[in-house]
Amino acid sequence: MSALRPTPVRPRVRALDAGLAAGPLFLVVWAAQAFTRSGFEPDRHPLSLLALGALGWIQIANFVVTGTLLIAAGAGLWRTLGPGRSVGWGSALIAGFGVGMIVAGVFVTDPGAGFPAGAPAGAPERFTWHGALHEIGFVVASLCWTAAAVLFLVRFLRRRRWVASAATAVTFSAVLTLAAWPDLDGLSVRLVVATALQFAFVAALTVDARQFARYPSA
Numbered sequence: 001m002s003a004l005r006p007t008p009v010r011p012r013v014r015a016l017d018a019g020l021a022a023g024p025l026f027l028v029v030w031a032a033q034a035f036t037r038s039g040f041e042p043d044r045h046p047l048s049l050l051a052l053g054a055l056g057w058i059q060i061a062n063f064v065v066t067g068t069l070l071i072a073a074g075a076g077l078w079r080t081l082g083p084g085r086s087v088g089w090g091s092a093l094i095a096g097f098g099v100g101m102i103v104a105g106v107f108v109t110d111p112g113a114g115f116p117a118g119a120p121a122g123a124p125e126r127f128t129w130h131g132a133l134h135e136i137g138f139v140v141a142s143l144c145w146t147a148a149a150v151l152f153l154v155r156f157l158r159r160r161r162w163v164a165s166a167a168t169a170v171t172f173s174a175v176l177t178l179a180a181w182p183d184l185d186g187l188s189v190r191l192v193v194a195t196a197l198q199f200a201f202v203a204a205l206t207v208d209a210r211q212f213a214r215y216p217s218a
Contacts, residue, residue, distance in 0.1 A: 014076075015072045015073065015075055015079070016076040016080060016207075016209055016210050017076075017206070018068075018069040018070070018072035018073045018076065018206075019070070019072075019073030019076065019077075019094075019202045019203055019205065020203050020206055020207070022069040022070050022073065022199055022203075023196065023202070023203055024199075025062070025065065025069070026062055026066040027192075027195075027199070029058065029059070029062040030047050030059070030192070033050050033055070033058060033059060034047070037050065037053075037055060038117075039114070039115055039116060040115055042188065042189065042192075043186060043188060043189050044113065044188060045113055045114075045115050045188055046187075046188050047059070047188070047191070047192060047195075048104065048108075048109040048138075049109060049111070049112070049113065049115045049116075051105065051108040052108060052109070052111055052116050052119075053115075053116035053117075056108065059105070060105045060106070060108065061105075063101050063102065063104055063105020063106075064101075064102050064105045066098070066101055067097075067099065067100070067101030067102035067105065068102065069098070070094060070095065070097050070098025070202065071095045071098035071099065072098075073094055073095075073098075073202055073205075073206055074091045074093075074094035074095030074096075074097075074098065075091070075095065076206065076209065077090070077094060077205060077206065077209050078091035078092070080209045081209055086151050086152070086155045087155070089147075090151040090152050093144045093145070093147050093148035093151065094144070094148050094202060096140065096141075096144035096148075097141050097144040097145045097148065097198075097202070098141075099140065099141075099144075100138065100140035100141025100143075100144055101137070102137070103136065103137030103140065103141075104134050104137030104138050104141060105137075106137075107133035107134045107137060108130055108131070108134060109131050109134045109135075110126070110127060110130075110131035110134075111124060142179070145175075145201075146172075146176075149171070149175075152168060152205065153165060153168040153169060153172065156168060164208065167204070171197050175194045175197050175198060178190040178191070178194040179191065179194050
């Protein structure tokens, strides 16, 4: 019975709380803007376009703060789950997810799809260096999250944690399907849903790690 006795959660483990806060913060701030900013259509405009215009600083800050929370969550995972190559790489990739978010926020996308007012109705008329860096940040975030999901899936399978393995596999498949679906109609909404699933995965990892910290011998 003593092996199942909970141990006090160390202060450093509280960094895991950042993983719980990142998703709700990002999505609530996005929704508050998406349904109030004039000219923005959530079903047609990518969320990155909210970083443009007079109120663009709100979405820029949203990207940066969320990315910082993800980096903290990655550090919390590494310090909580202990040594191991898969844990080390997986935690670093979660932090990389956050770095990509920060890059995507600091370097804003190019105006297009009619937003903000005066932007071309279709694709941007020209691609700027900051628009290119924004896309690189998005790619880095996506690749880091994908690789982290694979590593943690392998970790769960090796530990015969079948429920966690199945949940990770389903989330991974859903995110890829939503992002890769060829129909451009509704792409913006699908990407928001995929982003929500990515954050949910990080939150689940942090909850699992906190449980491990409380019951390390279970």
